[in-house]
Amino acid sequence: MLSTRSIVIPAKNESATIAGLVHRLLAQNSSWEVIVVDDGSTDGTGDLAAEAGAMVVTQPYSKGNGAAIKRGARAASGEVLVFMDADGQHDPADIDRLLYRYDEGYDLVVGARSGLGSQASVARWGANAFYDSFASWMVGQPIDDLTSGFRAVNRRKFLSFLYLLPNGFSYPTTSTMAFYRAGYSVGFLPITVAKRQGRGHIRLFRDGLRFLLIIFKVGTLYSPLKVYFPFSVFTAGLGVFNYVATAMITESWRFTNMTALLVSSGVIIFLLGLLSEQLTNLQYKDVAVDDD
Template sequence: MNPSIIIPAKNEERGLKGLLPSLLSLYPNTEIIVVDDGSSDNTAEVCRQEGVEVISHPYSKGNGAAIKTGARAASGDVLVFMDGDGQHGPEDIARLLEKYEEGYELVVGARSGLADQASVARWGANSIYNRLASWMVNRQIPDLTSGFRAVDRRKFLSFLYLLPNGFSYPTTSTMAFFRAGFSVGFVPITTQPRVGKSHINWLRDGVRFFLIIFKIGTLYSPLKVYFPVSVLLAALGVVNYLMASLASGSFRFTNMSTLLILAGVIVFLMGLLAEQLTNLQYKDVDMEHD
Protein backbone atom coordinates (compact mmCIF):
# COMPACT_ATOMS: atom_id res chain seq x y z
CA MET A 1 0.00 0.00 0.00
CA ASN A 2 1.26 3.45 -0.95
CA PRO A 3 -0.76 6.16 0.86
CA SER A 4 -0.71 9.90 0.28
CA ILE A 5 -1.84 12.20 3.08
CA ILE A 6 -3.74 15.30 1.95
CA ILE A 7 -4.53 18.22 4.26
CA PRO A 8 -6.76 21.10 3.07
CA ALA A 9 -5.86 24.22 5.02
CA LYS A 10 -7.08 27.79 5.18
CA ASN A 11 -5.40 29.96 7.82
CA GLU A 12 -4.31 26.89 9.78
CA GLU A 13 -0.83 28.10 10.71
CA ARG A 14 -1.28 27.28 14.41
CA GLY A 15 -2.83 23.88 13.84
CA LEU A 16 -0.20 22.79 11.33
CA LYS A 17 2.65 23.74 13.66
CA GLY A 18 1.48 21.01 16.01
CA LEU A 19 0.21 18.52 13.44
CA LEU A 20 3.01 18.32 10.88
CA PRO A 21 5.89 17.34 13.24
CA SER A 22 3.77 14.50 14.67
CA LEU A 23 2.73 13.42 11.19
CA LEU A 24 6.31 13.44 9.90
CA SER A 25 7.58 11.43 12.86
CA LEU A 26 5.00 8.70 12.19
CA TYR A 27 5.16 8.79 8.38
CA PRO A 28 8.60 10.13 7.39
CA ASN A 29 8.59 8.45 3.97
CA THR A 30 4.96 9.09 3.07
CA GLU A 31 3.82 11.74 0.59
CA ILE A 32 2.19 14.59 2.54
CA ILE A 33 0.46 17.37 0.62
CA VAL A 34 -0.98 20.49 2.22
CA VAL A 35 -3.32 22.46 -0.02
CA ASP A 36 -3.23 26.10 1.06
CA ASP A 37 -6.66 27.45 0.13
CA GLY A 38 -5.84 31.14 -0.20
CA SER A 39 -4.62 31.61 3.37
CA SER A 40 -3.80 35.09 4.66
CA ASP A 41 -1.50 33.80 7.43
CA ASN A 42 1.76 31.82 7.30
CA THR A 43 0.20 28.45 6.47
CA ALA A 44 2.37 27.91 3.39
CA GLU A 45 5.55 29.01 5.18
CA VAL A 46 4.99 26.58 8.06
CA CYS A 47 4.71 23.74 5.53
CA ARG A 48 7.93 24.75 3.79
CA GLN A 49 9.78 24.95 7.11
CA GLU A 50 8.73 21.38 7.87
CA GLY A 51 9.73 20.20 4.39
CA VAL A 52 6.16 19.31 3.44
CA GLU A 53 4.85 19.79 -0.11
CA VAL A 54 2.41 22.69 -0.28
CA ILE A 55 0.12 23.68 -3.14
CA SER A 56 -1.31 27.18 -2.84
CA HIS A 57 -4.54 28.44 -4.37
CA PRO A 58 -4.28 32.10 -5.43
CA TYR A 59 -7.59 32.73 -3.66
CA SER A 60 -9.95 30.74 -1.45
CA LYS A 61 -11.96 28.22 -3.50
CA GLY A 62 -13.41 26.13 -0.69
CA ASN A 63 -12.59 23.01 1.28
CA GLY A 64 -13.87 20.69 -1.44
CA ALA A 65 -11.80 22.45 -4.09
CA ALA A 66 -8.69 21.99 -1.93
CA ILE A 67 -9.49 18.29 -1.60
CA LYS A 68 -9.79 17.97 -5.38
CA THR A 69 -6.48 19.77 -5.92
CA GLY A 70 -4.72 17.45 -3.48
CA ALA A 71 -6.29 14.32 -4.98
CA ARG A 72 -5.14 15.27 -8.48
CA ALA A 73 -1.59 15.97 -7.30
CA ALA A 74 -1.17 12.85 -5.14
CA SER A 75 0.74 9.84 -6.40
CA GLY A 76 -0.32 7.23 -3.82
CA ASP A 77 -2.89 4.54 -4.54
CA VAL A 78 -4.66 5.33 -1.26
CA LEU A 79 -5.61 8.89 -0.27
CA VAL A 80 -5.87 9.87 3.39
CA PHE A 81 -7.70 13.13 4.03
CA MET A 82 -7.47 14.92 7.37
CA ASP A 83 -8.05 18.43 8.71
CA GLY A 84 -5.22 20.82 9.45
CA ASP A 85 -6.78 22.27 12.62
CA GLY A 86 -5.49 19.61 15.01
CA GLN A 87 -8.79 17.76 15.46
CA HIS A 88 -7.62 14.54 13.82
CA GLY A 89 -4.88 12.48 15.42
CA PRO A 90 -2.08 11.19 13.14
CA GLU A 91 -2.02 7.98 15.19
CA ASP A 92 -5.51 7.12 13.90
CA ILE A 93 -4.33 6.98 10.28
CA ALA A 94 -2.98 3.47 10.86
CA ARG A 95 -6.41 2.33 12.03
CA LEU A 96 -8.05 3.70 8.89
CA LEU A 97 -5.50 1.93 6.69
CA GLU A 98 -5.95 -1.36 8.59
CA LYS A 99 -9.69 -1.19 7.93
CA TYR A 100 -9.03 -0.30 4.30
CA GLU A 101 -6.89 -3.42 3.87
CA GLU A 102 -9.88 -5.54 4.89
CA GLY A 103 -11.38 -4.82 1.48
CA TYR A 104 -13.09 -1.45 1.85
CA GLU A 105 -12.83 1.21 -0.86
CA LEU A 106 -13.68 4.04 1.54
CA VAL A 107 -13.04 4.16 5.30
CA VAL A 108 -14.37 7.04 7.38
CA GLY A 109 -13.14 8.07 10.82
CA ALA A 110 -16.43 8.29 12.72
CA ARG A 111 -16.81 10.69 15.64
CA SER A 112 -18.60 8.95 18.48
CA GLY A 113 -20.71 11.63 20.12
CA LEU A 114 -21.32 15.19 21.30
CA ALA A 115 -17.88 15.51 22.87
CA ASP A 116 -16.27 14.97 19.45
CA GLN A 117 -18.36 17.63 17.68
CA ALA A 118 -17.51 21.31 17.35
CA SER A 119 -20.80 22.42 18.97
CA VAL A 120 -24.23 21.21 20.04
CA ALA A 121 -25.72 22.66 16.83
CA ARG A 122 -23.21 20.79 14.67
CA TRP A 123 -23.90 17.59 16.59
CA GLY A 124 -27.66 18.01 16.06
CA ALA A 125 -27.29 18.69 12.34
CA ASN A 126 -24.92 15.76 11.84
CA SER A 127 -27.28 13.45 13.74
CA ILE A 128 -30.05 14.32 11.27
CA TYR A 129 -27.70 13.74 8.33
CA ASN A 130 -26.66 10.35 9.73
CA ARG A 131 -30.24 9.17 10.32
CA LEU A 132 -31.42 10.25 6.88
CA ALA A 133 -28.44 8.72 5.11
CA SER A 134 -28.78 5.47 7.09
CA TRP A 135 -32.41 5.22 6.00
CA MET A 136 -31.47 5.89 2.39
CA VAL A 137 -28.79 3.19 2.16
CA ASN A 138 -30.34 0.71 4.63
CA ARG A 139 -27.11 0.60 6.60
CA GLN A 140 -26.03 2.28 9.81
CA ILE A 141 -23.92 5.37 9.07
CA PRO A 142 -22.35 6.67 12.31
CA ASP A 143 -20.75 9.76 10.75
CA LEU A 144 -21.59 11.02 7.28
CA THR A 145 -19.71 14.33 7.42
CA SER A 146 -16.31 13.43 8.88
CA GLY A 147 -13.43 14.78 6.83
CA PHE A 148 -11.00 12.17 8.19
CA ARG A 149 -11.01 9.30 5.70
CA ALA A 150 -8.98 6.88 3.58
CA VAL A 151 -10.10 6.10 0.05
CA ASP A 152 -9.06 4.31 -3.12
CA ARG A 153 -7.50 7.02 -5.30
CA ARG A 154 -8.76 5.80 -8.68
CA LYS A 155 -12.32 5.44 -7.47
CA PHE A 156 -12.23 8.82 -5.73
CA LEU A 157 -10.96 10.55 -8.88
CA SER A 158 -13.90 9.06 -10.77
CA PHE A 159 -16.27 11.05 -8.56
CA LEU A 160 -14.48 14.41 -8.64
CA TYR A 161 -17.07 15.85 -11.02
CA LEU A 162 -19.75 15.25 -8.35
CA LEU A 163 -17.92 16.91 -5.49
CA PRO A 164 -18.82 20.49 -4.52
CA ASN A 165 -16.13 23.07 -3.82
CA GLY A 166 -17.55 23.79 -0.36
CA PHE A 167 -17.66 21.89 2.92
CA SER A 168 -20.14 19.17 1.90
CA TYR A 169 -17.62 17.06 -0.04
CA PRO A 170 -17.61 14.30 2.69
CA THR A 171 -21.38 13.89 2.42
CA THR A 172 -21.29 13.82 -1.37
CA SER A 173 -18.40 11.37 -1.66
CA THR A 174 -19.79 8.98 0.96
CA MET A 175 -23.23 8.78 -0.68
CA ALA A 176 -21.62 8.44 -4.12
CA PHE A 177 -19.59 5.44 -2.97
CA PHE A 178 -22.69 3.80 -1.50
CA ARG A 179 -24.66 4.51 -4.70
CA ALA A 180 -21.96 2.97 -6.89
CA GLY A 181 -21.97 -0.21 -4.79
CA PHE A 182 -18.50 0.21 -3.27
CA SER A 183 -17.68 -0.98 0.25
CA VAL A 184 -17.75 1.77 2.87
CA GLY A 185 -16.41 1.16 6.39
CA PHE A 186 -16.26 3.21 9.58
CA VAL A 187 -13.67 3.38 12.34
CA PRO A 188 -14.52 5.14 15.64
CA ILE A 189 -12.17 8.00 16.45
CA THR A 190 -11.79 10.63 19.16
CA THR A 191 -11.18 14.20 18.06
CA GLN A 192 -9.45 17.08 19.81
CA PRO A 193 -10.69 20.68 20.08
CA ARG A 194 -9.73 22.57 16.95
CA VAL A 195 -6.82 25.01 17.05
CA GLY A 196 -7.83 28.46 15.85
CA LYS A 197 -11.13 29.89 14.69
CA SER A 198 -13.80 27.85 12.92
CA HIS A 199 -14.69 28.79 9.33
CA ILE A 200 -18.37 27.98 9.84
CA ASN A 201 -20.85 30.79 9.17
CA TRP A 202 -24.20 30.07 10.81
CA LEU A 203 -26.37 31.91 8.28
CA ARG A 204 -24.62 30.52 5.24
CA ASP A 205 -24.21 27.03 6.67
CA GLY A 206 -27.75 26.98 8.02
CA VAL A 207 -28.97 27.25 4.43
CA ARG A 208 -26.37 24.66 3.43
CA PHE A 209 -27.86 22.29 6.01
CA PHE A 210 -31.18 22.14 4.15
CA LEU A 211 -29.47 21.86 0.77
CA ILE A 212 -27.45 18.87 1.98
CA ILE A 213 -30.65 17.17 3.15
CA PHE A 214 -31.92 17.26 -0.44
CA LYS A 215 -28.52 16.36 -1.85
CA ILE A 216 -28.38 13.17 0.24
CA GLY A 217 -31.61 12.04 -1.40
CA THR A 218 -30.71 13.00 -4.95
CA LEU A 219 -27.26 11.41 -4.74
CA TYR A 220 -28.53 8.01 -3.65
CA SER A 221 -32.17 7.32 -4.50
CA PRO A 222 -34.39 10.33 -5.26
CA LEU A 223 -37.54 8.24 -5.55
CA LYS A 224 -37.11 7.07 -1.97
CA VAL A 225 -37.55 10.71 -0.91
CA TYR A 226 -40.11 11.84 -3.47
CA PHE A 227 -42.42 8.81 -3.22
CA PRO A 228 -43.45 9.27 0.46
CA VAL A 229 -44.09 12.97 -0.22
CA SER A 230 -46.24 12.15 -3.26
CA VAL A 231 -48.26 9.58 -1.29
CA LEU A 232 -48.77 12.07 1.54
CA LEU A 233 -50.04 14.78 -0.82
CA ALA A 234 -52.36 12.39 -2.65
CA ALA A 235 -53.67 11.01 0.66
CA LEU A 236 -54.40 14.54 1.88
CA GLY A 237 -56.29 15.15 -1.34
CA VAL A 238 -58.42 12.04 -0.82
CA VAL A 239 -59.10 12.99 2.82
CA ASN A 240 -60.08 16.50 1.75
CA TYR A 241 -62.40 15.02 -0.88
CA LEU A 242 -64.12 12.74 1.64
CA MET A 243 -64.51 15.45 4.25
CA ALA A 244 -65.91 17.95 1.73
CA SER A 245 -68.28 15.32 0.34
CA LEU A 246 -69.60 14.41 3.78
CA ALA A 247 -70.04 18.06 4.70
CA SER A 248 -71.88 19.00 1.48
CA GLY A 249 -73.68 15.74 0.86
CA SER A 250 -72.52 15.69 -2.77
CA PHE A 251 -69.62 13.58 -3.93
CA ARG A 252 -67.49 15.82 -6.08
CA PHE A 253 -63.90 16.96 -6.09
CA THR A 254 -63.15 20.36 -4.64
CA ASN A 255 -60.39 22.57 -5.99
CA MET A 256 -58.20 21.76 -2.98
CA SER A 257 -58.60 17.98 -3.26
CA THR A 258 -57.87 18.12 -7.00
CA LEU A 259 -54.81 20.29 -6.39
CA LEU A 260 -53.42 17.97 -3.71
CA ILE A 261 -53.92 14.80 -5.76
CA LEU A 262 -52.36 16.39 -8.85
CA ALA A 263 -49.46 17.66 -6.74
CA GLY A 264 -48.89 14.11 -5.50
CA VAL A 265 -48.82 12.79 -9.06
CA ILE A 266 -46.43 15.53 -10.19
CA VAL A 267 -44.06 14.94 -7.26
CA PHE A 268 -44.03 11.21 -8.03
CA LEU A 269 -43.20 11.87 -11.70
CA MET A 270 -40.45 14.29 -10.66
CA GLY A 271 -38.99 11.60 -8.41
CA LEU A 272 -39.16 9.05 -11.21
CA LEU A 273 -37.34 11.41 -13.57
CA ALA A 274 -34.73 12.23 -10.91
CA GLU A 275 -34.17 8.51 -10.33
CA GLN A 276 -33.45 7.95 -14.02
CA LEU A 277 -31.09 10.92 -14.16
CA THR A 278 -29.25 9.59 -11.10
CA ASN A 279 -28.81 6.23 -12.81
CA LEU A 280 -27.32 7.97 -15.85
CA GLN A 281 -25.02 9.99 -13.59
CA TYR A 282 -23.33 6.81 -12.35
CA LYS A 283 -23.48 4.90 -15.61
CA ASP A 284 -20.10 5.87 -17.04
CA VAL A 285 -17.97 6.25 -13.92
CA ASP A 286 -14.42 5.88 -15.19
CA MET A 287 -12.44 3.47 -13.05
CA GLU A 288 -9.20 3.66 -15.00
CA HIS A 289 -7.61 6.88 -13.73
CA ASP A 290 -3.85 6.69 -13.46
Protein backbone atom coordinates in the same frame (compact mmCIF):
# COMPACT_ATOMS: atom_id res chain seq x y z
CA MET B 1 9.72 5.25 -5.58
CA LEU B 2 6.27 6.77 -5.22
CA SER B 3 4.49 6.49 -1.89
CA THR B 4 1.37 4.37 -1.85
CA ARG B 5 -0.12 6.62 0.83
CA SER B 6 -0.82 10.32 0.38
CA ILE B 7 -2.03 12.53 3.22
CA VAL B 8 -4.06 15.46 1.87
CA ILE B 9 -4.68 18.40 4.21
CA PRO B 10 -6.81 21.37 3.15
CA ALA B 11 -5.70 24.44 5.09
CA LYS B 12 -6.87 28.02 5.29
CA ASN B 13 -5.15 30.31 7.78
CA GLU B 14 -3.92 27.45 9.97
CA SER B 15 -0.46 28.85 10.77
CA ALA B 16 -0.83 27.95 14.45
CA THR B 17 -1.06 24.21 13.80
CA ILE B 18 0.12 23.28 10.32
CA ALA B 19 3.89 23.01 10.93
CA GLY B 20 3.44 20.85 14.02
CA LEU B 21 0.99 18.59 12.19
CA VAL B 22 3.33 18.07 9.23
CA HIS B 23 6.26 17.31 11.57
CA ARG B 24 4.19 14.71 13.44
CA LEU B 25 3.05 13.04 10.21
CA LEU B 26 6.56 12.75 8.75
CA ALA B 27 7.97 11.58 12.08
CA GLN B 28 5.31 8.88 12.19
CA ASN B 29 6.09 7.65 8.65
CA SER B 30 8.66 9.37 6.47
CA SER B 31 7.45 7.50 3.36
CA TRP B 32 4.07 9.23 3.39
CA GLU B 33 3.45 11.91 0.80
CA VAL B 34 2.12 14.86 2.81
CA ILE B 35 0.25 17.40 0.68
CA VAL B 36 -1.01 20.66 2.14
CA VAL B 37 -3.45 22.58 -0.05
CA ASP B 38 -3.15 26.23 0.93
CA ASP B 39 -6.64 27.58 0.22
CA GLY B 40 -5.86 31.26 -0.16
CA SER B 41 -4.31 31.71 3.30
CA THR B 42 -3.11 35.16 4.35
CA ASP B 43 -1.09 34.11 7.41
CA GLY B 44 1.80 32.19 5.83
CA THR B 45 0.24 28.74 6.25
CA GLY B 46 1.73 27.49 2.98
CA ASP B 47 5.26 28.66 3.75
CA LEU B 48 5.20 27.05 7.20
CA ALA B 49 3.96 23.77 5.73
CA ALA B 50 6.70 23.77 3.09
CA GLU B 51 9.40 24.49 5.69
CA ALA B 52 8.10 21.55 7.72
CA GLY B 53 8.54 19.23 4.75
CA ALA B 54 5.15 19.07 3.09
CA MET B 55 4.40 19.37 -0.59
CA VAL B 56 2.35 22.56 -0.85
CA VAL B 57 -0.26 23.23 -3.49
CA THR B 58 -1.34 26.86 -3.43
CA GLN B 59 -4.72 28.24 -4.42
CA PRO B 60 -4.46 31.93 -5.39
CA TYR B 61 -7.69 32.65 -3.53
CA SER B 62 -10.02 30.70 -1.26
CA LYS B 63 -12.22 28.32 -3.25
CA GLY B 64 -13.60 26.24 -0.39
CA ASN B 65 -12.76 23.08 1.50
CA GLY B 66 -14.12 20.78 -1.21
CA ALA B 67 -12.15 22.54 -3.93
CA ALA B 68 -8.97 22.14 -1.86
CA ILE B 69 -9.68 18.44 -1.41
CA LYS B 70 -10.14 17.98 -5.17
CA ARG B 71 -6.93 19.88 -5.92
CA GLY B 72 -5.01 17.75 -3.43
CA ALA B 73 -6.45 14.50 -4.78
CA ARG B 74 -5.34 15.41 -8.29
CA ALA B 75 -1.84 16.31 -7.11
CA ALA B 76 -1.38 13.14 -5.03
CA SER B 77 0.52 10.12 -6.33
CA GLY B 78 -0.48 7.58 -3.69
CA GLU B 79 -2.86 4.71 -4.34
CA VAL B 80 -4.65 5.53 -1.09
CA LEU B 81 -5.61 9.05 -0.01
CA VAL B 82 -6.02 10.06 3.62
CA PHE B 83 -7.90 13.31 4.18
CA MET B 84 -7.60 15.13 7.49
CA ASP B 85 -8.12 18.61 8.91
CA ALA B 86 -5.31 21.06 9.61
CA ASP B 87 -6.81 22.48 12.80
CA GLY B 88 -5.51 19.90 15.27
CA GLN B 89 -8.75 17.94 15.67
CA HIS B 90 -7.52 14.73 14.01
CA ASP B 91 -4.82 12.67 15.67
CA PRO B 92 -2.11 11.49 13.21
CA ALA B 93 -1.80 8.35 15.34
CA ASP B 94 -5.25 7.31 14.10
CA ILE B 95 -4.05 7.15 10.49
CA ASP B 96 -2.48 3.71 10.97
CA ARG B 97 -5.75 2.44 12.42
CA LEU B 98 -7.63 3.96 9.50
CA LEU B 99 -5.31 2.35 6.96
CA TYR B 100 -5.45 -1.01 8.73
CA ARG B 101 -9.23 -0.90 8.45
CA TYR B 102 -8.93 0.11 4.78
CA ASP B 103 -6.65 -2.86 4.09
CA GLU B 104 -9.38 -5.20 5.32
CA GLY B 105 -11.03 -4.70 1.93
CA TYR B 106 -12.83 -1.35 2.04
CA ASP B 107 -12.81 1.29 -0.67
CA LEU B 108 -13.57 4.10 1.78
CA VAL B 109 -13.08 4.21 5.54
CA VAL B 110 -14.45 7.12 7.55
CA GLY B 111 -13.20 8.14 10.98
CA ALA B 112 -16.47 8.31 12.91
CA ARG B 113 -16.56 10.80 15.75
CA SER B 114 -17.98 9.18 18.86
CA GLY B 115 -20.09 10.99 21.43
CA LEU B 116 -21.08 14.57 22.10
CA GLY B 117 -17.56 15.43 23.22
CA SER B 118 -16.26 14.96 19.68
CA GLN B 119 -18.65 17.55 18.23
CA ALA B 120 -18.18 21.30 18.07
CA SER B 121 -21.50 21.98 19.84
CA VAL B 122 -24.77 20.41 20.90
CA ALA B 123 -26.45 21.89 17.82
CA ARG B 124 -23.83 20.40 15.49
CA TRP B 125 -24.13 17.05 17.25
CA GLY B 126 -27.90 17.08 16.79
CA ALA B 127 -27.66 18.06 13.14
CA ASN B 128 -25.06 15.39 12.38
CA ALA B 129 -27.11 12.74 14.21
CA PHE B 130 -30.06 13.64 11.99
CA TYR B 131 -27.94 13.45 8.82
CA ASP B 132 -26.59 10.06 9.86
CA SER B 133 -30.08 8.69 10.54
CA PHE B 134 -31.45 10.01 7.26
CA ALA B 135 -28.53 8.65 5.24
CA SER B 136 -28.76 5.28 7.01
CA TRP B 137 -32.40 5.05 6.00
CA MET B 138 -31.52 5.94 2.42
CA VAL B 139 -28.84 3.27 1.97
CA GLY B 140 -30.25 0.62 4.29
CA GLN B 141 -26.93 0.42 6.16
CA PRO B 142 -25.82 2.03 9.45
CA ILE B 143 -23.82 5.21 8.80
CA ASP B 144 -21.90 6.26 11.89
CA ASP B 145 -20.64 9.65 10.68
CA LEU B 146 -21.69 11.11 7.34
CA THR B 147 -19.83 14.42 7.60
CA SER B 148 -16.44 13.48 9.06
CA GLY B 149 -13.50 14.90 7.12
CA PHE B 150 -11.05 12.25 8.39
CA ARG B 151 -11.08 9.38 5.91
CA ALA B 152 -9.02 6.98 3.79
CA VAL B 153 -10.12 6.26 0.25
CA ASN B 154 -9.03 4.56 -2.95
CA ARG B 155 -7.64 7.40 -5.05
CA ARG B 156 -8.69 6.08 -8.45
CA LYS B 157 -12.27 5.56 -7.34
CA PHE B 158 -12.38 8.90 -5.55
CA LEU B 159 -11.19 10.72 -8.67
CA SER B 160 -14.06 9.20 -10.66
CA PHE B 161 -16.50 11.18 -8.48
CA LEU B 162 -14.77 14.58 -8.52
CA TYR B 163 -17.38 16.02 -10.88
CA LEU B 164 -20.04 15.36 -8.23
CA LEU B 165 -18.23 16.98 -5.33
CA PRO B 166 -19.09 20.56 -4.30
CA ASN B 167 -16.42 23.14 -3.57
CA GLY B 168 -17.77 23.80 -0.08
CA PHE B 169 -17.84 21.85 3.17
CA SER B 170 -20.27 19.11 2.10
CA TYR B 171 -17.75 17.06 0.12
CA PRO B 172 -17.67 14.28 2.84
CA THR B 173 -21.43 13.80 2.56
CA THR B 174 -21.38 13.75 -1.22
CA SER B 175 -18.44 11.38 -1.55
CA THR B 176 -19.79 8.94 1.06
CA MET B 177 -23.18 8.66 -0.63
CA ALA B 178 -21.57 8.40 -4.07
CA PHE B 179 -19.51 5.42 -2.91
CA TYR B 180 -22.61 3.73 -1.51
CA ARG B 181 -24.53 4.43 -4.72
CA ALA B 182 -21.77 2.91 -6.86
CA GLY B 183 -21.74 -0.27 -4.77
CA TYR B 184 -18.30 0.28 -3.23
CA SER B 185 -17.46 -0.92 0.29
CA VAL B 186 -17.68 1.77 2.98
CA GLY B 187 -16.47 1.22 6.55
CA PHE B 188 -16.35 3.30 9.73
CA LEU B 189 -13.74 3.52 12.47
CA PRO B 190 -14.54 5.12 15.84
CA ILE B 191 -12.22 8.02 16.65
CA THR B 192 -12.03 10.77 19.24
CA VAL B 193 -11.27 14.25 18.01
CA ALA B 194 -9.63 17.06 19.94
CA LYS B 195 -11.03 20.53 20.29
CA ARG B 196 -10.27 22.67 17.28
CA GLN B 197 -7.37 25.09 17.68
CA GLY B 198 -8.21 28.52 16.37
CA ARG B 199 -11.41 29.86 14.90
CA GLY B 200 -13.65 27.63 12.80
CA HIS B 201 -14.83 28.45 9.30
CA ILE B 202 -18.37 27.10 9.72
CA ARG B 203 -21.12 29.29 11.18
CA LEU B 204 -24.21 27.51 12.44
CA PHE B 205 -26.83 30.09 11.40
CA ARG B 206 -25.11 31.10 8.18
CA ASP B 207 -24.68 27.51 7.11
CA GLY B 208 -27.95 26.14 8.52
CA LEU B 209 -29.84 26.36 5.23
CA ARG B 210 -26.89 24.90 3.36
CA PHE B 211 -26.79 21.90 5.67
CA LEU B 212 -30.53 21.45 5.19
CA LEU B 213 -29.92 21.30 1.46
CA ILE B 214 -27.32 18.61 2.08
CA ILE B 215 -30.15 16.32 3.21
CA PHE B 216 -31.85 16.65 -0.16
CA LYS B 217 -28.52 16.23 -1.91
CA VAL B 218 -28.06 12.96 -0.04
CA GLY B 219 -31.40 11.78 -1.36
CA THR B 220 -30.82 12.83 -4.94
CA LEU B 221 -27.34 11.30 -4.96
CA TYR B 222 -28.48 7.91 -3.75
CA SER B 223 -32.10 7.32 -4.77
CA PRO B 224 -34.27 10.37 -5.53
CA LEU B 225 -37.46 8.32 -5.81
CA LYS B 226 -37.05 7.18 -2.21
CA VAL B 227 -37.39 10.83 -1.19
CA TYR B 228 -39.98 11.97 -3.75
CA PHE B 229 -42.32 9.01 -3.37
CA PRO B 230 -43.36 9.64 0.29
CA PHE B 231 -44.00 13.30 -0.54
CA SER B 232 -46.08 12.34 -3.56
CA VAL B 233 -48.16 9.87 -1.52
CA PHE B 234 -48.62 12.42 1.27
CA THR B 235 -49.72 15.16 -1.14
CA ALA B 236 -52.11 12.91 -3.08
CA GLY B 237 -53.39 11.55 0.23
CA LEU B 238 -54.26 15.09 1.32
CA GLY B 239 -56.24 15.41 -1.89
CA VAL B 240 -58.22 12.25 -1.16
CA PHE B 241 -58.78 13.39 2.43
CA ASN B 242 -60.00 16.77 1.19
CA TYR B 243 -62.38 15.02 -1.21
CA VAL B 244 -63.89 12.80 1.52
CA ALA B 245 -64.05 15.61 4.10
CA THR B 246 -65.75 17.96 1.62
CA ALA B 247 -68.27 15.27 0.67
CA MET B 248 -69.14 14.59 4.34
CA ILE B 249 -69.63 18.28 5.07
CA THR B 250 -71.54 19.28 1.93
CA GLU B 251 -73.11 15.86 1.28
CA SER B 252 -72.04 16.30 -2.31
CA TRP B 253 -69.39 14.06 -3.84
CA ARG B 254 -68.00 16.85 -5.94
CA PHE B 255 -64.39 16.90 -7.13
CA THR B 256 -63.24 20.33 -5.89
CA ASN B 257 -60.42 22.45 -7.28
CA MET B 258 -58.36 21.87 -4.11
CA THR B 259 -58.73 18.10 -4.44
CA ALA B 260 -57.69 18.25 -8.08
CA LEU B 261 -54.70 20.44 -7.21
CA LEU B 262 -53.46 18.14 -4.44
CA VAL B 263 -53.91 14.89 -6.37
CA SER B 264 -52.30 16.26 -9.53
CA SER B 265 -49.44 17.71 -7.45
CA GLY B 266 -48.86 14.29 -5.95
CA VAL B 267 -48.69 12.74 -9.41
CA ILE B 268 -46.29 15.45 -10.64
CA ILE B 269 -43.99 14.96 -7.62
CA PHE B 270 -43.92 11.23 -8.30
CA LEU B 271 -43.06 11.78 -11.97
CA LEU B 272 -40.28 14.22 -11.02
CA GLY B 273 -38.88 11.61 -8.67
CA LEU B 274 -39.03 8.98 -11.38
CA LEU B 275 -37.23 11.27 -13.83
CA SER B 276 -34.59 12.11 -11.21
CA GLU B 277 -34.08 8.40 -10.54
CA GLN B 278 -33.37 7.77 -14.22
CA LEU B 279 -30.95 10.69 -14.41
CA THR B 280 -29.16 9.40 -11.33
CA ASN B 281 -28.79 5.99 -12.95
CA LEU B 282 -27.21 7.63 -15.98
CA GLN B 283 -24.82 9.52 -13.69
CA TYR B 284 -23.41 6.25 -12.37
CA LYS B 285 -23.62 4.12 -15.52
CA ASP B 286 -19.89 4.39 -16.26
CA VAL B 287 -18.76 3.68 -12.69
CA ALA B 288 -17.47 0.11 -12.65
CA VAL B 289 -17.50 -1.83 -9.41
CA ASP B 290 -14.42 -4.02 -9.19
CA ASP B 291 -12.28 -5.73 -6.59
CA ASP B 292 -8.82 -4.50 -7.56
